[in-house]
Amino acid sequence: MKSLLQNLGVILVIIGAVILIASYAVGNVNNNAVLGGSLALVVIGLIVYIVMNKRITD
Numbered sequence: 001m002k003s004l005l006q007n008l009g010v011i012l013v014i015i016g017a018v019i020l021i022a023s024y025a026v027g028n029v030n031n032n033a034v035l036g037g038s039l040a041l042v043v044i045g046l047i048v049y050i051v052m053n054k055r056i057t058d
Helices: 002-026 032-057
Strands: none
Touching: 002 032
8 A cells, every 4th residue: 555655746747748648649729628637636636746755765
């Protein structure tokens, strides 16, 4: 469980990146909901990664 929490931020960033790549591959780059959602996943993933790794090492 500890390793899942430690990697949760990376998983969220990867999911956001996959959504961006998939929307580009399909040609749906003008949909702001998809782009904003994937941006939110990437930003939240970065924040979670920093916070969880700082908390786990302390």
